[in-house]
Amino acid sequence: MLIAKNITKRFSGVTALQEVRLELNAGHVTSIIGENGAGKSTLMKILSGVYTDYEGELLMNGEAVSFKNTREAQNAGIAIIHQELNLLPYLSVAENIFLGRELKNEFGILDKKEMYIRSALLLDKVKLKIDPNTRVEKLKVGERQLLEIAKALMLDTKVLIMDEPTSAITDSEAKILFDIISELKKEGKAIAYISHKMKEIFSICDDYVVLRDGKFIGSGAISEVDENQLIKMMAGREVELHRHNIHVKKNDDPKILEIYDLKLPTFNVEKGITFDLRRGEVLGVFGLMGAGRTELLETIFGVHTGISQGEIKIDSISKKINSPITAIKEGLALVTEDRKRDGIVPDLSVRKNMGLTVLRQLCNVGVLQIDRERALAEMYIDELKIKTDSDQQLIKNLSGGNQQKVVLAKWLATHPKVLMLDEPTRGIDVHAKSEIHKLIDQLASEGMGIIIVSSEIPEILAVSHRVLVLSEGRITGNFDIDEANEQNILKAAIA
Secondary structure: OEEEEEEEEEEOOEEEEEEEEEEEOOOOEEEEEOOOOOOHHHHHHHHOOOOOOOEEEEEEOOEEEOOOOHHHHHHOOEEEEOOOOOOOOOOEHHHHHOOOOOOEOOOOOEOHHHHHHHHHHHHHHOOOOOOOOOEHHHOOHHHHHHHHHHHHHHOOOOEEEEEOOOOOOOHHHHHHHHHHHHHHHHOOOEEEEEOOOHHHHHHHOOEEEEEEOOEEEEEEEHHHOOHHHHHHHHHOOOOOOOOOOOOOOOOOOOEEEEEEEEEOOOOOOOOOEEEEEEOOOEEEEEOOOOOOHHHHHHHHOOOOOOOOEEEEEEOOEEEOOOOHHHHHHOOEEEEOOOHHHHHOOOOOEHHHHHHHHHOOOOEEOOEEOHHHHHHHHHHHHHHOOOOOOOOOOEHHHOOHHHHHHHHHHHHHOOOOOEEEEEOOOOOOOHHHHHHHHHHHHHHHHOOOEEEEEOOOHHHHHHHOOEEEEEEOOEEEEEEEOOOOOHHHHHHHHOO
């Protein structure tokens, strides 16, 4: 249905793709596999009309096509669900769904009622229980992901491109998505599916294409390869997933953070959240979407002052955390879930992004010292193995995984006592994920207290000493790692 021949794409002299080829077949799901920076998203943006300046040829049903913009690609039947969600926060759900395709009545007036009705039907199809008049800014990341899927389903789509569609949704929501994909396959749609989750790839995909460093490495039927073969093709080397020593105990270490009766915003509970974190401990936090995971970290970090209750102690001293600035001064750091919206300034360089949290330390009598700023950036680029041409490269031109490493560097520069990580490996390939797991282990061994929120239970089990489970703004499970398993964690999550 869609063929890409010898596609080459360059950005400011950097070759992102070099003579890449791809075939998408009707009724098939083709997995596009590669590490962060391999060129997957760049290729998909060419197919969908986002990037128009490239070398090579596209064939749609055997005929050469060249899209000037995304509208032309959509009219040809190609829709894309971006990893970095492409929604307007201050418009409603219905307005986002029909953006550029607004419905009008016989008098030429916007037909909001019909748009509401059709939006409600689409939301029901993806099992998203929200009012179509809700403003997108009020939705969580997982809800926005499902909204993107609903938008794509409204088009008369022949080729559907999904870039990490399950990166921020729960297993139950992913099951809904997979059911939708099965129906689309039966309708003869061609689906390009980008994911780093091997279980998904082997569950729903028919074919695979592997990219590495912007080059085509191999392709074939998914039934003819195993996970180890794909990982080796992706990395060009053997990749060993880091596993924490789950028998390590931290019960004798002093408490670095204590939370008492913390009541989160939007949750009406009688008993708040109470737990502690010790020096050198990695505390995993799991819960289904809407359980309060993100709200917990934000509340500790002073984001919801005035609408939350409870007591926070740091090093056994009660603290009033009334803003993120206060939180930073007290030794707290928060790597947010949505790096595009809350983690980076896209039009600033890698160096400038890293220095944002420590500008005072980089200045002398109010004047920024470029040498200090450069030294900081070069140190973390080296330590975290950030792939960038230089510290002056705009962060928006880095892959998602390398952007995330810059965000981590920005917070590590504050030398926090407690590092809170909200979905730190979302949309990151298996090798980069392993590197971040090793970094978490290293930081904990140096005495830092770490709280990690993840929607992937295997990740929680891989890096944590202890696991907290949340449901509807309250703790429903607290397991030492030697007694934690997928079954009892899920049981607590639905309690």
